Amino acid sequence: MxxxxxxxxxxxxxxxxxxxxxxxxxxxxxxxxxxxxxxxxxxxxxxxxxxxxxxxxxxxxxxxxxxxxxxxxxxxxxxxxxxxxxxxxxxxxxxxxxxxxxxxxxxxxxxxxxxxxxxxxxxxxxxxxxxxxxxxxxxxxxxxxxxxxxxxxxxxxxxxxxxxxxxxxxxxxxxxxxxxxxxxNLAVLEIYYRFKGVAAHASNGAHLGRSALDALELMNVGVNFLREHMPQDCRVHYAITDAGGKAANVVQARAEALYLVRAPQMPEALALAARIDKIAKGAAMMTETEVEIVFDRAATNxxxxxxxxxxxxxxxxxxxxxxxxxxxxxxxxxxxxxxxxxxxxxxxxxxxxxxxxxxxxxxxxxxxxxxxxxxxxxxxxxxxxxxxxxxxxxxxxxxxxxxxxxxxxxxxxxxxxxxxxxxxxxxxxxxxxxxxxxxxxxxxxxxxxxxxxxxxxxxxxxxxxxxxxxxxxxxxxxx
Structure with a gap:
């Protein structure tokens, strides 16, 4: 002093x-x-x-x-x-x-x-x-x-x-x-999940479409189930940054969410993000869409x-x-x-x-x-x-x-x-x-x-x- x-x-x-x-x-x-x-x-x-x-x-x-x-x-x-x-x-x-x-x-x-x-x-x-x-x-x-x-x-x-x-x-x-x-403080990763599907008329041609929004929603559901099986001091939250448009009678060909993944240590955050990546890929498989995983930024604990x-x-x-x-x-x-x-x-x-x-x-x-x-x-x-x-x-x-x-x-x-x-x-x-x-x-x-x-x-x-x-x-x- x-x-x-x-x-x-x-x-x-x-x-x-x-x-x-x-x-x-x-x-x-x-x-x-x-x-x-x-x-x-x-x-x-x-x-x-x-x-x-x-x-x-x-x-x-x-x-x-x-x-x-x-x-x-x-x-x-x-x-x-x-x-x-x-x-x-x-x-x-x-x-x-x-x-x-x-x-x-x-x-x-x-x-x-x-x-x-x-x-x-x-x-x-x-x-x-x-x-x-x-x-x-x-x-x-x-x-x-x-x-x-x-x-x-x-x-x-x-x-x-x-x-x-x-x-x-x-x-x-x-x-x-x-x-x-x-x-x-927690380590944090910020990751975009961008789904690409096929647009179609939602009434007379829905079978021709592949909904990116469906994929995104399925991913979010999957991550919500994951919450029960991740460490209690970790955090996962997201925002839907692109819902694919405002027309209800169009099968959405695109959709995007920004996820923040937090954990006490950076290796834990990376491991948790890898599990979320698998959920996103699974949602894409279920809907026959594609997903692009874009690492945006991060901060260490x-x-x-x-x-x-x-x-x-x-x-x-x-x-x-x-x-x-x-x-x-x-x-x-x-x-x-x-x-x-x-x-x-x-x-x-x-x-x-x-x-x-x-x-x-x-x-x-x-x-x-x-x-x-x-x-x-x-x-x-x-x-x-x-x-x-x-x-x-x-x-x-x-x-x-x-x-x-x-x-x-x-x-x-x-x-x-x-x-x-x-x-x-x-x-x-x-x-x-x-x-x-x-x-x-x-x-x-x-x-x-x-x-x-x-x-x-x-x-x-x-x-x-x-x-x-x-x-x-x-x-x-x-x-």
């Missing part, structure tokens, strides 16, 4: 820079660009990096919106991971506690990535400035990672070797709570690092709770009025807020915002979601924290997240995350033992196996 003077210097720097970074966060919220199309958001972040003396490399891994900013020199190399992509169909007016689209059918930052990228970049700038002012060795990198929302941007960057040479990687995510929660997570938690304890005021709490409670009590209780269970370091928040969510700090148990928990941060964690020791940018009960990918994305409370949350990450980054530079323990734990968990990208080389991102 940094000495008090170092901590004060980093915190003061972040507080001084917070207004201009809040403007950047709000600008990214305004742009709300989808995966791999974050041109304005990236330009905004690169301008900020260059303003603060970072050297920037653009267009990495054949992705126009992937970039790295670097400052300093020598070892260790501390990386901060940022995101900035939005979601389709979540346009929402900021600062109101009602569903109200800013642009009908438009995009919105429903996962808070405007805050995520801003907080990580702020941590990088503050740490780099401290190292320069104190003539300390060490390299600080900010990784601009596009396409997290269904795009696996970090996975493509990992495949291209962009994270090579990094000693540790740190990141965070907006949430309804404050603290560290060590999670074992996350390797938690308890040594790094403990260091972040210790810094969050030293920082104290996020300094919310009565206006922040009042707006959060207005947001909570749009939620059910079940949603609020579910949020508390999801993030497993069983204890509070500062005991400032009641565990029923009645404080509106999380006013304390989640106790850290020093062990990992199962989490059914997936993230491309997982691929980075197989290359270098990686850890993340969470900061309370949203009212307790707020679920990701909802209009409520977008509505809170430009609030003063959200700005305080990204600054708090930046302080937590920057002080941990300084720990890693000054404390060789901490860095060694993080690396030793990582080597034990990877068992010395090199990172293997789950996406084949011939598949590129959907730009």
């Amino acid at each position: 940094p000495n008090p003077a170092a901590r004060t210097a980093l915190v003061d720097t972040i507080e001084a820079l917070k207004p201009e970074f809040a403007e950047m966060s709000d600008a990214i919220w305004d742009h709300a660009e989808l995966s791999f199309h974050e041109e304005k958001s990236v330009a905004t972040q690169i301008a900020m990096l260059e303003k603060h003396g970072f050297r920037v490399s653009r267009g990495l891994a054949d992705i126009d919106t992937a970039f790295v900013g670097e400052s300093g020199q020598g070892l260790p190399v501390i990386a901060f991971l940022g995101e900035f992509d939005a979601l389709a169909g979540l346009s929402q007016v900021a600062g109101v506690a009602e569903a109200k689209a800013l642009t009908e059918g438009g995009t919105g930052h429903g996962c808070g990535h405007n805050l995520l990228g801003t907080g990580s970049l702020l941590a990088a700038v503050a740490l780099a400035r401290y190292l320069k002012e104190n003539d300390l060795p060490g390299t600080v990198r900010y990784y601009g990672c596009p396409g997290e929302e269904g795009g696996s941007g970090k996975t493509f960057m990992a495949r291209a070797g962009i994270f090579a040479g990094v000693d540790t990687a740190l990141t965070w995510h907006p949430a309804p709570f404050n603290g560290v929660r060590s999670t074992n 996350l390797l938690p690092n308890i040594a790094l997570e403990t260091a972040i938690h210790d810094n969050m304890v030293a920082l104290g709770p996020v300094p919310f005021d009565e206006a922040d709490i009042a707006f959060a409670k207005d947001i909570q009025k749009t939620l059910t009590q079940e949603a609020i209780s579910s949020s508390i269970r999801l993030y497993q807020i069983k204890g509070d370091v500062f005991a400032n928040s009641r565990m029923d969510g009645s404080t509106g915002l999380h006013l304390g700090l989640r106790d850290f148990e020093g062990q990992s928990h199962f989490r059914a979601g997936s993230t491309d941060v997982g691929d980075v964690s197989w290359i270098t020791p990686t850890a993340q924290c969470w900061a309370p940018a949203w009212a307790i009960g707020t679920a990701p990918h909802t209009w409520q997240v977008v509505a809170q994305g430009k609030s003063p409370a959200a700005h305080k949350a990204f600054a708090h995350a930046a302080k937590s990450l920057a002080t941990t980054g300084l720990d890693l530079i000054l404390d060789a033992d901490l860095l060694a323990r993080a690396k030793a734990e990582w080597r034990e968990k990877t068992q010395g196996k090199p990172y293997q990208c789950p996406i084949p080389d011939h598949i590129g991102p959907k730009l």
Whole structure:
């Protein structure tokens, strides 16, 4: 943990820079660009990096919106991971506690990535400035990672070797709570199943047709039967992306579904996907159709690092709770009025807020915002979601924290997240995350033992196996 003077210097720097970074966060919220199309958001972040003396490399891994900013020199190399992509169909007016689209059918930052990228970049700038002012060795990198929302941007960057040479990687995510929660996120595969049949008149020539939609529906039924015979901690879900047309009197000659296959480890996900492939081929045989299986993208399961997570938690304890005021709490409670009590209780269970370091928040969510700090148990928990941060964690020791940018009960990918994305409370949350990450980054530079323990734990968990990208080389991102 940094000495008090170092901590004060980093915190003061972040507080001084917070207004201009809040403007950047709000600008990214305004742009709300989808995966791999974050041109304005990236330009905004690169301008900020260059303003603060970072050297920037653009267009990495054949992705126009992937970039790295670097400052300093020598070892260790501390990386901060940022995101900035939005979601389709979540346009929402900021600062109101009602569903109200800013642009009908438009995009919105429903996962808070405007805050995520801003907080990580702020941590990088503050740490780099401290190292320069104190003539300390060490390299600080900010990784601009596009396409997290269904795009696996970090996975493509990992495949291209962009994270090579990094000693540790740190990141965070907006949430309804404050603290560290060590999670074992699931590996995920995204696969399209495209059936091709023969069109025919559905009444007087049905015997001449071969229905691709029948094949797809039979496949879905088969997968539903498979659910009883797969490991309980695996997940399979799908969307019918093409039903073959709207005419009921035509035998559908095409049909398509996108499947997501999740498992605790990538080999398990691949094995489960192989069983689903057989079901798809069987459905094609039954209907005398053809099926094309198209691997789209993937993300590897996350390797938690308890040594790094403990260091972040210790810094969050030293920082104290996020300094919310009565206006922040009042707006959060207005947001909570749009939620059910079940949603609020579910949020508390999801993030497993069983204890509070500062005991400032009641565990029923009645404080509106999380006013304390989640106790850290020093062990990992199962989490059914997936993230491309997982691929980075197989290359270098990686850890993340969470900061309370949203009212307790707020679920990701909802209009409520977008509505809170430009609030003063959200700005305080990204600054708090930046302080937590920057002080941990300084720990890693000054404390060789901490860095060694993080690396030793990582080597034990990877068992010395090199990172293997789950996406084949011939598949590129959907730009």
